[in-house]
Amino acid sequence: MQYAQAIFTNAAIYVIAALGLAIFTGHTGLFSLGHAAFMAVGGYAAAILTYFLGWSLIPALAVGVVAAVLVSLVIGYPTLRAKLRSDYFAIATLGFGEAVKVLLENLQLTQASRGLPGIEKLAGPLNTAVFLIITVVLCRNFLNSTYGRKIIAIGQDPVAAEMIGIKLLPNQVLSLAISAAFSGLSGGLLAHYITFIQPAIFSMDLSSLLTAGVVAGGMGSLTGPIVAIALFIVIPELFRGLALWRLVLYGVVLVIIINFRPKGLFGYEELNFDNLPKLFTIIGLTIGLTIAASLAKMFSATLGRVPAILIAALVALALTVALGYLGKLLAKWLRSPFGSFGQMLGSGYNHIVQTLQDKAVCFRNRDLPKLRELMNMVVEPSRMVSAQNSRKEPVLSIKSLSKRFGGVVAVDEFDLDVYEGELVGLIGPNGSGKTTVFNLISGYYPVSGGTITYRGEDLTKKAPTAIVLGGISRTFQNIRLFSSMTVLQNVTTALHDASNYSLLEAFVQWPWTVRATEERLKETAMELLKLVELEEYADRVANTLPYGLQRKLEIARALALRPRLLMLDEPAAGMNPQESQELVELIRRIHVAKDLTILLIEHHMDVVMNLCQRIAVINFGKKIAEGAPEQIQNDPLVLEAYLGEKVEDVVAS
Amino acid sequence: MIFQTIITGLSIGSIYALMAVGYSLVFSVLNFSNFAHGAVITLGAYIAWALMVSVFKMSFFPALLLSMLGAGIIAFFVERIAYSTLRHRRAPSLFLMISAMGVAIALQNVLYATVGANLYALPPIFTQDTFSIGAATISRMDIFAFVFSVIAIALLTIVLNYTKVGTAIRAASYDSEMVSVLGVNLDVLVAVLFLLAGSLGGMAGVFMGIKYMVYPSMGWITNKAYIGAVIGGLGSLPGAIVGGILLGLLESLVSVTVIGSVHLSTFRDVFSFGILVLLLVFRPTGLFGRHVEEKL
Amino acid sequence: MLLRVEDLNVYYGEAVHALRNVSFEVQEGEILSIIGANGAGKSTLMWTLIGQLKPRSGKITFRGEVMKPVPHAVVSAGMALVPERRRLFPNLTVRENLMMGAYLRGDRGAVQKDLEYIFSLFPILKERLNQYAGTLSGGQQQMVATARGLMSRPKLLLMDEPSLGLAPILVNQIFETIQEISRQGTTILLVEQNAKKSLAIAHRAYVLEVGCIVRTGTGQELLNDPAVQAAYLGVSQHKEVILEGKEPC
Structure with a gap:
């Protein structure tokens, strides 16, 4: 029994750390190979307090957690800000982990590599179990909130996340900090369970055990890492005498899983x-x-x-x-x-929370009107704004816009004015610079010259997220959905701006705010899905939808951002004539229903000519023509751009 | 004094360069950090130990050649087992790196579990044999390692620049899919790549073993050569050479520096890892690396 | 029959059916053109033919042999691809780029002779031989890409969007070159967004739409087909006409 308890406590402590890593690596997709360092910081901080100052366990652990969070900010902020390639980031964390270990090995305060022996045994199976349960609940709650969804979105596609207004850096740092907090807790528990602490414990081996647990358990899951780490700890204990081969096992499991089952045991699913x-x-x-x-x-x-x-x-x-x-x-x-x-x-916990929340919604009805008002803006943007704007002033005004990539001029002195409520087409041969114009408007690329003014504001100096939240949303030529999320989650994630509860409330799933808001977000998302006729697919995983439907989902997601100007990049690509006919109807519908201004890139001429009131033609980055569809169809320069010959030849032939 | 430091730095730096080249070769074509390379280097040293000390009593040169061959073959099998499936599936480069990490952990611990954690010495070829230039005492071994590393790297450069396979490797470092479509059998090309990287690594392992000792963690993931490759810019050959030598020089400089009563050598490793992190944050492409932007 | 493609089906992931039951033939000596909108699956078809993409089902028979999806086997059987956006190796010289095209050949002397043939097609390349490919202009890069494709002495040259991003005058030159290569005895399968020009030089052509072949005929027939004109030639007087196949998929 004693022995079973020991195995359980040991496993539980590492599971807490692995859950922390799952919040970061499992959900942001950024690999940390230095999480043992956060355990070390938490463990040493807590151990010093109980060892030298005689503190009791809980406050010591709390300080350890805070210390780990602070260190995570110090290392996380610069490395995440640098937007490193995923593997470079992993290597930087690995370097950080080793540096912390070497530092501890040479620090006199912590008695260098000897460490602190004889720490009081304050952690046992019972309080460890309590901490484990708290950790699981907090992690779960966090992931089921707006804050969690933002992090999951970043993990699935950082570019798409940014383009729906999710700031990368603060959310990634947040996720690392939460993750470090649980690692710190785990380190503190470990020190007070094994009653000593020394740098050698927190080696690369420990970091790789945690990483192996997350990979083998499955990315995007909490259940997976729990099961995997439990197995990693329990199995070698059961086959004693194989202690030396334990690490060989982790290594081999890593190789096998990543090669043959990259999803892991429970990838992107919970129990x-x-x-x-x-x-x-x-x-x-x-x-x-x-x-x-x-x-x-x-x-x-x-x-x-x-x-x-x-x-x-x-x-x-x-x-x-x-x-x-x-x-x-x-x-x-x-x-x-x-x-x-x-x-x-x-799921007793679930049930209690749910009951509480249902009651809460009844009791706190007075909060609802405000919320509903906010939500209604999502579904039906007020028409007041458009009434105020005169028809004369362009909403979007692009003046002599240029973009160079090295020596290549992708956009060259491009001008375009778009007026309130217009549906403007942007066409041109492949590689002529259309998508680059979109990327410049949405702030993905910095401009090389010229100005982009939207409702009097200069966009060239604004961050992509600010531009999106300022009312310009877009879809992508190469579909960029959050592919492992369901259709509904894709849209609710984009509604992040409409939720107003705090991080603390999210962690405890505070019934009076979180639940009510989540319900409304879901309703709003369903209404948007209805608008694009995807409601029956709400629970399908996005990447299992056929092309045409994925494009519609992108439109719904873009609409969830309450845009006033919508940019559609080749929405009909890969659609058959019937589907693109339906798309034309859909675009017409949302144009009116949402009172939108729309800028459309499209190659299907029938779509463009049917939909657009005005068309601009771009070739070699320059605008070569602009006008009504009939004008464009007979413009000699346009014919030349598309047919590659002088118009006289065309006329002659 | 300073002259001696430079010579020592150049000698260890050239061994780092020899190892770093292996990381960069693989990175240039497959775009991932092959952490298993360190384990291959270690195994190269152990093969030499088996050939020269524990099992046979071979002389240096045949043992060196066989170690290089052995390390090359191990690298080839590592590729077959741990990377080729992922390559064919076109998995993200992060997956390859994780797989490499798994291999590194497994191989190192196989050594711990079988041979043990003991440190073994390789026979001193001419380590004791020193000569003096001015105030500096220089070991023949340092000169020998330096010259051999330079020759090996020169040979590699010739292969890469003047042979068909070499041209294909350089082409593949830009666009391996296109290389494949031109009729190059990528599996063969990658096999050649790993044989080259592995055998250079094996050579480096033998020199490391002679200069220091042979032990399981001598080529661990966070080894200096990898840091050297990052300094130079992963995927760049000249970068790996310059980065390796630079790190060797810096290290030997730090080792002899005393500020107040603090010997910097105590913090030598913190220093290397610090450089690694800072470099990645401020110039992730290193000195010679190229920057790739994602297309929207 | 040089190339016969039967019921080819290609998927991206599980959900995206990029080519649906595509069947067609290429006859020895002809210029065969395939036109279609962006996302219709033209490039997918090319990369599948050269063996880089694996079809889920279907058969590709080239010179009487069934091709496996292995690029080096396909290339040594006599196919070569000039890909969209050229895909040169910018860190290699023009000569090295060309030699990469001849990778599978051992006959040095003959390779040298083929270089002369290349110079007769593109005289400018002789001057640029030792220049890095990355430093060439767009038009010259397209020449190198085409030449690289020819260096394996292919029986069938697959050309994917050769006119992409080129100024009108260069576009004309490219199409003249294609005809010249054809006259020298190389069969050409041409995929182009410039439907008008590619139909004009094609002996036969197919229209690919959302992964399906929906029309076929001689170049001239399709050029005069009102539905094709409406959809691809930009001269739309027939807005209401929508291209629809005979429901092959």
Whole structure:
């Protein structure tokens, strides 16, 4: 029993750290190979306080957590700000981890590489279990909030996230800080459980154990890392004598998982009725192997080696299958009406929160009108603004805009005025600079020259996120959805600006604010999905949709940002004539319903000519023509650009 | 004194360069940090130890050649087992790096579990053999390592610039898909790449073993050669050479510097890792690396 | 029959069906043109033919042999690709770029003779031989890319958007060169957004739309087809006409 408790406590402590890493690496997609350093900081800070100053555990742990967070800000801010390539970032964290370790090895305060022996044993199975539960709940709550969704969005596609107004740096730093906090907690618990602390504990091996846990457990999941780390800690304990091979196992598991199952055990999923059997199978396999190992030893004396191993293997297999089946039964029972009691027990926390929240919504109805007003703006932008704007002033005014990439001039002295409520087409041959113009307007590229003015404001000096939240949203030529999110989540993520609860409220899922807001966000998102006729696909994962529907989802996501100016980049690409006909109808509909101004890049001439009131033609970065569709169709310069010959030849032929 | 420091720095720097070239070669074509290269270097040193000390009593040159060959073959198999599946699937380069990390952890710990954590010495070829120029005492081994490293790197440069395979490797460093479409068998090309990188690594491992000792973590992920490659700019050959030598010089300079009562040598490693982090933050492409921008 | 493609299906991921039951033939000596809008699957088709993309189903028969999706096997069987946006190696000299095109050939003397043929097509390249490809102008880069494709002595040259991003005068030159290469005996499969010009020089042509082949005919027939004119030739007097195939997919 003592032994089982020891294994549990050990595993629980590392699971806490792994959950922290899951919040960062698992959800932002940025690999940290130096998380052991945060554990070291938390562990040393807490240990110094109890060891030298005789503090009690909780305040010492709290200080450790704060210390880890502070260090994470110091290392995280500059490295994340530099927007390093993902692998460079991983290497920088690795360097940081090693530097912290070497520093501790030489620091007199912490008695260098000897460390602090004889720390009071303040952590045990009981309080560790409590901390583990708190960690799981907090992580889950965080990920199910606007704050969590922003981080998940960044992990799936940083560019798309930025283009829906999510600032990268603060959110990435936030995620690292939260992650460091849990690592610090874990380090503190570890020091007070094993009763000593020294630099050697926090080596690269520990960081790689955590990383291996997140990768093997599955990116984008909390369940996965919990299961994986538990296995990593428990299995070598069960097969003692293999201690030296433990690290070999982590290495080999890393290679196998990343090569053959990059999703890991529970990639982008949490424990639910569908994967309950999978969890049971894994547990069965573990127990089976353990029993098999001792059986093999027992029988090999009497029966000989080969039959003993055979029997052991059979037992292991039987146990695995049996537990898998048990899991299936349990899932079935939990799903049935009889299981509702068990279900409530199983997710008691959920249930309590939900009940509280339902009550809250009733009691706090007075908050709702304000919220509803905010939401209504999303669905139906007020028409007041447009009434104020006279028809004469352009909403968007581009003057002699230029962009050079090295020696190549992509956009060359380009001018364009767009008026309130217009639907303007931007056409030109491939590579003529159309998308670059969009990228310049949305702030993705800095301009090389010229001005872009939107409602009197100069956009060239604004950050992409500010431009989006200022009312200009867009879609992408190469679809950039958050591919592992559901259709609905893609849209709710883009509604981040409409949620107004604090981070603290998010962590506890404060019923009076979080729940009410989330409900409304969902409703709003569903209304937008209805508008683009995607409501029946709300729960499908985005990248399982066909092309045409993905493009519509991008439009819904762009609309969720409450744009006044919408930029569509080749929305009909890859659509058949019927689909593009439907798209024309859709664009017309949203143009009116949302009172939008629309700028459209498109190659399908029928789409452009049908939709646009005015068309600008660009070639070699220069505007070569502008006017009504009929004018454009007969413009000699346009014909030349598209057909590559002088118009006289065309006329002659 | 300063002259001696420079000579020592050049000698260790040239070994770093030899290793760094291996990181850069692989990075230039496959675009990931091959952390397993350190393990290959270590295994090269262990092969030499087995050949010269523990199993056979071979003389230096055949042992060096066999170590290079062995390390090259190990590198080739690492590629087959840990990277080729990912390559064919066109997985993101981060996946390759994680896989490489797995290999590095596994190989190093296989050494711990089998050979053990002991430090072994390789026979001193002419380590004791020193001569003096002015005030400086220079070991023949340092000169020898320097000359050999330079010759190896020169040979590599010739291969890359004047052979068909070399041209294809340089082409692939820009656009490996296009190289494949022109009829080059990428699997073969990558195999050649790893054989080259591995055998240079094996050579470096032998020199490291002679100069210092042979032990399982001598080529660990965070080894200096990798930092040298980052300084020069991953993927750039001249960068790796300059970066390696620069780091060697800086290190030997730091080792002999005393400020007040603090010997900087205590913090030598903090210093290298500090450089690594700072460099990545302020100039991630290193001295010679090229910058690639994402297309929207 | 030089090339026969039967029921080719190519996917990106699970959801995106990029080519649907595509079947067509290329006859020895002809210029075959495939036109289609952006995203229709033209480049996908080219990269599948050269073996770099794996089709989920379908058969590609080239010179009587079934091709596996292995580029070096396809190239040594006699196909070569001049890709969209040229894809030269900017860090290699023009000569090295050309030699990369001849990678699979061992016959040094003949390669030298082929260089002379290249210079007869593009005299300017002789002066630029030792210059880095990255320093050339767009038009010269297209010449090198075309020449690189020819250096493997292909029976069938796949050309993907050769006129992309070129000034009108250079576009005309490129199309003249294509005809010249064809006259010298190389069969050409041409994919172009410049439908008018490519139909004008094509012996036969296909229209690819959202992964399906929806029309076929001689270049001249398609040039005069009102539906094709409306959709691809920019001279739209027939807005209501929508191109629709006979539901092949």
